[in-house]
Amino acid sequence: MTTSTKYRDFVAQPTEEKPVGSLAGIGKVLGKKLKERGFYKAYVVLGQFLVLKKDEDLFQEMAEGYVWHQYQAVLGLLWVPLRVM
Numbered sequence: 001m002t003t004s005t006k007y008r009d010f011v012a013q014p015t016e017e018k019p020v021g022s023l024a025g026i027g028k029v030l031g032k033k034l035k036e037r038g039f040y041k042a043y044v045v046l047g048q049f050l051v052l053k054k055d056e057d058l059f060q061e062m063a064e065g066y067v068w069h070q071y072q073a074v075l076g077l078l079w080v081p082l083r084v085m
Contacts, residue, residue, distance in 0.1 A: 003024075006022070006023075006024045007024040009022075010022055015042050015043050015046065016043075017041060017043075018041065019041060019042065020035060020039050020040060020044070022042055023045060
């Protein structure tokens with residue numbers, strides 16, 4: 001898997017208070033839509049994935065429900081670091 005600069009920058013430091021737009025695959029428009037739905041920070045997206053018990057199918061359904069057309073990029077971003085958990 002080839003990673004983007006945005007992805008490498010994101011995983012280089014702790015998530016802490018990074019905005020949702022710092023996630024790979026989330027641009028300004030999608031970031032705004034996610035914020036409107038309560039996903040202000042990257043850790044909220046990660047938290048949702050964990051609440052769904054790291055179930056890729058459920059996360060995909062949730063993402064599609066939030067008009068999240070680029071969920072695969074986000075899922076890839078979340079899943080790689082979580083494989084070691």
